[in-house]
Amino acid sequence: MLGESIQSTDKAGTADISPLSTRLAFNIPQDVAVSGFVNNNKTQHHFTFTGILGMEVLQDEVFAHLGREVVLNAMDGYNSTIFAYGQTGSGKTFTITGGPERYADRGLIPRTLQMLFQEIRRRGFHSAGAGTDEEAAPVMYQVCVSYLEIYNEMGYDLLGEENRKEEGRQGESGALRLPRVVPLEDEGGHCQLRGLSVHPVSTEEDALNLLFVGDTNRAIGETATNEASSRSHCLFMLTLEGRRPGKETVRRSKLNLVDLAGSERVHKTGGNGLGRGGQTLREAKYINQSLFYLENVILALYEKRSHVPYRNSLMTSVLRDSLGGNCRTVMVATVATERSHTEESLSTCRFAMRVGQIRNDAKQNEDLDPFQVIKRLQTQLVAARAEAGWTEKGGKEVPLSEEEKDAVRAACHDFVSRCEPGYEGIWTRGRGRG
Numbered sequence: 001m002l003g004e005s006i007q008s009t010d011k012a013g014t015a016d017i018s019p020l021s022t023r024l025a026f027n028i029p030q031d032v033a034v035s036g037f038v039n040n041n042k043t044q045h046h047f048t049f050t051g052i053l054g055m056e057v058l059q060d061e062v063f064a065h066l067g068r069e070v071v072l073n074a075m076d077g078y079n080s081t082i083f084a085y086g087q088t089g090s091g092k093t094f095t096i097t098g099g100p101e102r103y104a105d106r107g108l109i110p111r112t113l114q115m116l117f118q119e120i121r122r123r124g125f126h127s128a129g130a131g132t133d134e135e136a137a138p139v140m141y142q143v144c145v146s147y148l149e150i151y152n153e154m155g156y157d158l159l160g161e162e163n164r165k166e167e168g169r170q171g172e173s174g175a176l177r178l179p180r181v182v183p184l185e186d187e188g189g190h191c192q193l194r195g196l197s198v199h200p201v202s203t204e205e206d207a208l209n210l211l212f213v214g215d216t217n218r219a220i221g222e223t224a225t226n227e228a229s230s231r232s233h234c235l236f237m238l239t240l241e242g243r244r245p246g247k248e249t250v251r252r253s254k255l256n257l258v259d260l261a262g263s264e265r266v267h268k269t270g271g272n273g274l275g276r277g278g279q280t281l282r283e284a285k286y287i288n289q290s291l292f293y294l295e296n297v298i299l300a301l302y303e304k305r306s307h308v309p310y311r312n313s314l315m316t317s318v319l320r321d322s323l324g325g326n327c328r329t330v331m332v333a334t335v336a337t338e339r340s341h342t343e344e345s346l347s348t349c350r351f352a353m354r355v356g357q358i359r360n361d362a363k364q365n366e367d368l369d370p371f372q373v374i375k376r377l378q379t380q381l382v383a384a385r386a387e388a389g390w391t392e393k394g395g396k397e398v399p400l401s402e403e404e405k406d407a408v409r410a411a412c413h414d415f416v417s418r419c420e421p422g423y424e425g426i427w428t429r430g431r432g433r434g
Contacts, residue, residue, distance in 0.1 A: 021052055022048055022051050022052060023047065023049075024046070024048075025045065025047075026044070026345070026349075027044055028043050028044070028342065045346055047352070047353055049353075049356065050356065059105055059106060060104070060111070063108055063115075066330055067111055067112050067115070070082055070328070071115050071116055073253075073362075074255040075116070075123070077242070077251030077252065077253050077366055078327075078362050079254045079321055079322075079365065080255050080327065080330075081256040081257075081322035081327050081328070081330070082257050082329075082330045082332065083258035083329070083330075083332070084096050084258065084260060084331075084333075085291075085333055085352070086262060086335060087262050087341060087344040087348060088263070089262065090262065090334035090335060090341075090348075091334045094107060095332055095334065096108050096259040096332075097215065098110055109236050112257060114204055116143070116204075117203060117204040120141045123139045123141070124138050125138055137244045138244065138245070139243065140244070141241065141242045142200065143201050143239070144198045144201065144238070144239045145198075145199045145207055145211075145237070145238060146197065146198050146239075147237070148193065148196055148234070149218060149234050150234075150235075150290070150315050150318075151233075151283075152283065152286040153289070153313065153314060155183065155193065155195075155318075156178040157179045157181050158213070158234070159197050159199060159213060159214055160195075178217055180195055181193050181195045182195055183314055185317075191320055193318070207238075218232065219283075231283045233260050233261050233287075234258070234259045235256055235259075235318065236257045237254065237255070237257075238254070238255040238256075239252070240252065240253045247369075248368050248376065249366050249368060250366070251364070251366050254321075256322060258322075261291075262287070263344065263348075290313045290314075290315050290316075293309065293312040293315070293316055297309060297310060297312075297316045297323055298323065298351065298355055298358065299354065301323060301324045301358045302357055302358060322360075324360055325360060326360070326361055328362045329360055333349065333352035334348070335348050335349060
């Protein structure tokens with residue numbers, strides 16, 4: 001990420017980003033009083049990231065730096081994730097989803113969908129960067145969409161179509177109760193989500209409609225720092241399957257775009273137990289708890305511990321592959337440079353630095369298509385039977401005659417003798433047994 005110069009200065013200090021820099025510095029004067037006491041803590045904090053995007057950077061530039069490569073990775077069979085982390089009101093949802101008023105304010109998800117289907121159409125005619133005729137063959141893709149919300153440590157399907165009265169959370173649109181999603185762990189230790197609907201899509205418009213439906217049902221609430229604060233973690237999930245017609249291999253991948261709820265200081269967000277009937281405080285408790293467990297996972301990976309506590313929360317269970325597993329992951333850390341948010345911004349930067357030290361083990365997910373393999377084997381079986389002289393009469397197979405058996409033995413004996421002379425004696429004994 002790259003950005004132009006940004007400087008925020010007040011009595012509490014400065015936060016500087018140099019032009020085209022990857023370094024961020026916080027300068028806090030030592031003599032600034034905090035809560036009536038002299039601040040004797042560290043006065044300068046320096047952080048280095050892959051890149052920095054300033055507040056003036058447009059959404060299309062953000063996607064060019066972050067999203068384009070992620071989309072191409074997913075289409076080539078690599079699991080990929082982008083997740084946004086930061087304090088409430090720092091711009092996570094705007095970065096991931098975008099603003100509702102201007103087309104130019106579209107976030108990473110809408111732009112990802114646009115590029116994805118453009119690339120699908122292009123690869124449907126020829127493969128990008130192909131070096132051989134086989135590689136140049138068109139690739140056909142299947143895309144599915146799911147939208148998961150984690151609210152108060154419970155999973156909900158934002159695209160659920162069932163109106164369940166006995167369970168679930170009331171959607172913000174009020175039209176239905178969102179179905180519960182239950183995490184289950186398979187034999188390989190991977191998290192499977194029971195109850196999460198999967199929607200095949202064939203166009204950008206279909207996928208965007210699902211995004212809008214899910215966003216309508218998201219848990220949103222007003223806090224002292226954000227009038228439309230996300231009160232839950234949301235994961236927009238794309239599953240891709242690409243194959244060349246007639247080929248036996250298929251590439252499968254997952255692309256997760258994650259908008260984490262913001263870390264909160266209760267006294268700043270107004271969650272004092274009174275807001276929305278005490279709901280704000282309860283939501284803040286679960287948000288901070290899940291982010292605490294996320295930090296524990298990141299710390300365990302950073303320190304290379306033998307045990308990583310993925311199971312402590314639903315969010316870390318779902319993001320297990322994205323955090324130290326088979327995935328290419330990009331983290332977007334959103335910070336505010338104002339004086340009142342210095343403590344939270346420093347915490348976000350420290351967290352981002354640790355995340356940057358984690359190394360995932362991303363692999364291309366290429367498997368054999370069982371239907372194509374079965375089709376090939378059936379074709380070979382028919383050809384082998386025809387070559388061996390087998391026929392079908394009345395629906396029953398007729399065995400070879402003795403003359404035909406002798407001819408087959410002679411042909412096999414001749415072939416093995418020429419290829420592997422050492423096998424001649426073994427074959428002779430086998431033939432002698434008839």
